[in-house]
Amino acid sequence: MASFITHGLFWRVGCILGASGVGLGAYGSHGLRPRVENDEYRIGLWNTAVQYQMINTLALLAAANAGRSLVGCGLLTTGILFFSGSLYIRALEPNKYPNVRRLAPGGGIMLIAGWLALAL
Template sequence: MDESGGLEAPLVKRRVSEADFIWFKVAAISGMLAVGLGAYGTHMFKPTNPTNKDVWQTASLYHLVHTVALLAAPLTKRPRVFGGLLTFGLVAFSGSCYIAALYENRSLSLPAPFGGFGFIGAWASLLF
């Protein structure tokens, strides 16, 4: 507690190394792809089966949300673990969903659950 009787949040003091700034570049590339693929999915993607449009939108949502999270990687205790797992999740989950929707072949999304576990692992890594 601080002097006023309220709770004081502990300050995280971690020196960010130059090597950890690579995650900003990864996030920049991923962000460009997320916006571009999201726009393509909204304006140009016309699958024969409308379910594939939903798959594309799900891939796009997870892609954008986890790209924003990737910006925090340099601030985490283990940036390479957090950033690596998020990047793996982006490729395996969003990437395979984009491909499955584009080719209208659900079997191409087999890596998606592994990408989901990558996302979960990244978030869990913040606990330790």
């Protein structure tokens, strides 16, 4: 990997993902309902995105802190962005970007691969 990709970089990325997850969770609790017209499916997408972002961010922080696999850290980061990111977009704009739903399965596979890479 490139020399600028370090555990310290993933630590900082994890901190940003954690902070944004808290902010997005707060928005989901206080500002999302009027925007999505109380659509429970879209609210559920948002909540799932926040949950996966936060759980996998904690794993990323732990892995970066412990000096675990950079590949695993990269897969977790990309998986969070693809999986949770696509769910956020689908919750906010379900018809505007119809192809974004294709990112979630790939993101999920990256998350699984990230966890497995950390185990090796």
